[in-house]
Every structure is written in C-alpha cells, then in structure tokens.
Amino acid sequence: MCRVLESLPSACLERAKELKAHLGSLFHKKHMGLVGQKTEMPREMVVASLRWKESFQELLQNKQSLCAFRAFLTSEYSEENLAFYLACEDYMNTQSSNMLPAKAKKIYDEFIVCDAPKEVNLDHETKTITVKNLENPTTCCFDLARSKIYSLMEKDCYPRFLKSTACQDLSRQLAG
Template identity: 75%
Template structure:
C-alpha cells in the first residue's frame, strides 16, 4: 500500500482513523491502538497499533518525511498515530488530543453543535480545573473564556496555535530522537 499522506486542506476530514468519544478522548480507531497492541518497542507497545496494521504499509520515505517537518508527521496517518503513542508514553497526550479536537471542531456544520462542542473542549482542555488541561498562559485562557460567550468556528485558533507550537518546538524534536521513531524508521519498508 502506498503512502498515507493527508493534504492540508482535508486534514480534519481525513481523521477517519481517529474519533473522539463522549469525553473528547482521542481514540485511534483505524489502527486499533490498545493496551494489548503488540508494537515495535516494548516501552511503547501499549500505545502502538498492532504491528501488522502499521508496519505492513510503513515505508522508509514516509518516516524520512516525518523528519522534514512536524506538519508532515501530523498529516500522515501512521505518523500521527506514532506521535500520539510517543505523547502517551510521556503523559502529554492532552496536547495532540486538544489539537485534533480543535480540527474536528472547525468542521462542525451547525451552530447548535458548535456551542456544545466548544463547551466540551473548553471544559476538557482549557478550564482551570480541566481534567486534561493544556499548558496555556493566563492571557490566552482569558481570551478563550471570553470566546465561549459566543463560540465561532475560529474561537480556539489562538490556543490551538500555541499548543501546535509547543508540540513542534518541544515534543517533536524528542520524538525524532526517541526509540520509537528510530525503530519505526529501521523497520519501514524501502
């Protein structure tokens, strides 16, 4: 099977292998990420898809493109799943979950759903007592709180941008140095 690349304009609509449950937890449906998954590295095996699901189609050119840019990593289905596994192992999955929840939110069609989704995202990731609170400065949190009065499709853009930058500057370089990335690169097909 060829590369699994997602174009920028259809990124959110191509999260077909991903879903959000009723508590906005990111669920890797297509790759069956589960605690019983038998992944590449023992330290990540509980977070990775079953090896036959990902490794049968992962190509060397894919893993090399992940190294070129953070966007390439996120826009590739297997790259996104591997990065999520890495973040889970570091106990910081809330960052990618928030980012993807925002992408999903932007594609919401009706205003009634927009309001309810905005409230869920705010309560899950931004509120000061949020169970999966992302690391945002006080000013950004204040802006997000104000945006909740009249949610729009772009009301989370500022916070999402800050979390994207945090992942790009902090988590992504560590991912590229991780055993997980090294093993996936080594086992990818030419």
C-alpha cells in the same frame, strides 16, 4: 496511565500496539545478533515513517504517524496536547453553527478550565482571550489556544519524538 490509554480511540490504540509490537520484534532480532537480516516492512509504514522527519504538519496528516506520535505522547503523559489540537480541528470543521456552543463548552470543560481532566498548559492571557471568545462561539474562537499548543508540540514534543529511541531505531532499520 490507564485512564489516558482508555481515552485513546480504539483504532489508534490498536495501531499503536501493532507498531510497538512490530518495532519490538525488530529490536529483539537486532539484539539476537540478526542485524544483517532484512525485515520486510509494509511499504506504507516505510513511507509514513519517512514523512515523520519532513515536518510536523506531515506527521499530523498521516494516520499511522499520528498514531505513533500519540503513543509517544501517551508514554510521556502529554497526550492531552494532541487531543486538544485534534478537538479544535474537529470544532473548526463543524458545519452547523447550532452545534458550536455545545462543542465549545465540551472543549473548554475538558481542556481549558482549571483542573480540567486533560488540562493543557496555556498562559493566562491565552485562557482569558479564549474564554472571552466563548461568549459568542465561532469556528475560530479556539484559534489562539490551538496555535499555542500546535507550536508547543512542533517545537518541543515533535523534536523529542524524532529523537526517541523507537523513532531512531526505526530510521536505522529503514536506512539499512
């Protein structure tokens, strides 16, 4: 787990710690019998937390909810899916075609090759197609793999995130 936490960008890790501390203080007060007291939360946190429920795409577009989701994935030891997806997004937005081969190799080595440090779970066919695409890297050579991981997160991780205790408790606090 320590290695996973070290790989998180420090700003996101700090934000995840802040959210955890804030949520912890809310839950602690709840257990202390102070349920009737309202706790002031920053408006941006309230708005961002409500967007978590609208769609997975909304979650990915907001820094705060993305950090909360990353912290959740880290707690479930599946942060590599989000890291891969974000690396692919960055790759797709690469302006210089000269940088594509080096970036593609880095993504392949970190996420796709067998026993990669953050290997994502891709079927054999998707891996084969992706490896073939890497022979001539373009901004869309990871599209199939990125799509599969996005779908996995949207259909599996995101619903579990919404059902998580932290998310449910936060929703109750916001509704209350």
